[in-house]
Amino acid sequence: MQYAVGIDIGGTKVAIALVNEQGKIVSEDKLPTDLTIAPTEMIERIIASVNQQLDEQVLSDSDLIGIGIGAPGPLNSKEGLITSPPNLKNWRNIPIVEQFKSHFTVPIRLENDANAAALAERWLGAAQATNDFVYLTISTGIGAGIYVNGQLVTGLRGNAGDFGHTVINPSYGECVCGQHGCLEHIASGTAIARKGSQLAGKSLSTVEVIEAYQQDDPILKPFVQDVFRTIGIACVTLINTFDPEKIVLGGGVTKVGHVLFKEVEEYVKTFALNPASRATEIVPAKLDQNAGVIGAAALILQG
Template sequence: MSYAIGIDIGGTKTAIGLVNSEGQVLAKTSLPTDQTLLPSEMVDRIAEAVNGLLNDKGLQPSDLLGIGIGAPGPLNTKLGIIAEPPNMRGWWGFPVVAAFKKHFSSEIVFENDATAAALAEKWVGAAQAAEHFIYITVSTGIGAGIYSHGKLITGATGNAGDIGHMAIDPAAGTCVCGQQGCLEFVASGTAIARSASELLGRSITSKEAFDLAFSGQDGRMEEIVNRAFRYIGIGCVSLINTFDPELLVIGGGVSQVGAPMFDAVSDYIKRYALNPSGRDTQLVPAALQQDAGLIGAAALIHIPYSF
């Protein structure tokens, strides 16, 4: 049995897992991503947590095939740096691979977090039988991992699939990236919470917005939620028309609302995908959910040995 560490760095939390060659998470932990610390100090904490997992399992760093790291983009996988993720300004330009190499001599592989999650779904999740699929995460932000012709499509610097900043509705307002009406700005969990809070005049979460919408007690909230689902549908149709996938896998916190979102998005695809075969593109929930990122990061190491 071989082992790899998967590290999923997020704006608020970093998940760390020990994953074997069958995709099983043998041990995991998480740390707050403390953005008051220097990134190098945060890496020190992550490395300490990795060593703690290994010690608990009676393993040494030398027992690892390697360490996979997933992080939000923009990044540059060729240079091993986190470039300019909007929610991690303190990490801009940080050489994350070099920082981990100060702690570990194992192979280190670095990819966009959504790309890594797509690989996880291909390896042991909902896309095992697919050769052409797109994994979409709809959560605090929106991103995608693209798998086509039997391999990941990562782009020149590892940023392929940054669909959250695809303009959907320019009249909707200005995104954090400066563009008007990006998909993430209009349809993420953050967007739903923002619209609902502005409507009610008080701060509420996206979960509270969904609860109000589905209770049938607030038609205005239902309108906000349905509008977000339509925007997600628009994004999915754009992906279908561009990449011709056989399967779309949707994960992330917003996907947890289940049938209301999947039904609405499926209906939109059936109406508006250009190719008749595209209108029948299968839409399924992600199988791995909260562990997709760390399993995917570990898969960056395991996949060459598993397939």
């Protein structure tokens, strides 16, 4: 049996898993992302977790075929650098691959986290046997993994698919990236909680805003409907640009379920430019919270 390590680095936590060649998680660990320490120290904690899991499974790094790392962009996958992710504010030009290579002799591969999750969905999830699809994750932030003609589109440095910073409606104000009206600034979980709290006049979580929508709150219902419409706009933009067979929606915001998918499907059926594209499938991701680590391992196992 062959094994790979998958590592999914996020703004609040890091998931680390040992994954076999069938895509089964053999062991896993989660660490809080500590932004009060140097990135190199945080990476050492991740490396220690990898070694601990290998020890527990009575394996050594010689039993691995590689280590895959999914991380938020911007990054430089060619040079193995995490360059400037907004949710990891002190991670600037961090040579994470080089640091891992000082501990392990196996191949190490770094990729954008949305790209890694797209690999997982194609391998074991909602996009199996699909050569043209887009995986759109809507969570704390928004990103896309794009598959065209059976290949993952990565771009020059690995940042293709940073779709959350596509401008949708400048009237929504300034995004963390400096532009006005980015998709992520309107429709991410962070954005829903922020704007919903402003409208309600009290602090609300994303879940609480969605619950108020489901209870026909007269203030928050129109707002959430506009968020769903914005996600529809994003999907039409992706369809018009890449002509995919399907769009896979993942991330915490999509857990609202049928009502979101219904609104997005209706928007696509109405506004996709090519009449044939109006039937593009809009489907939920299947791997949920495991997509990141399985996708990171897939960088090695399916690469």
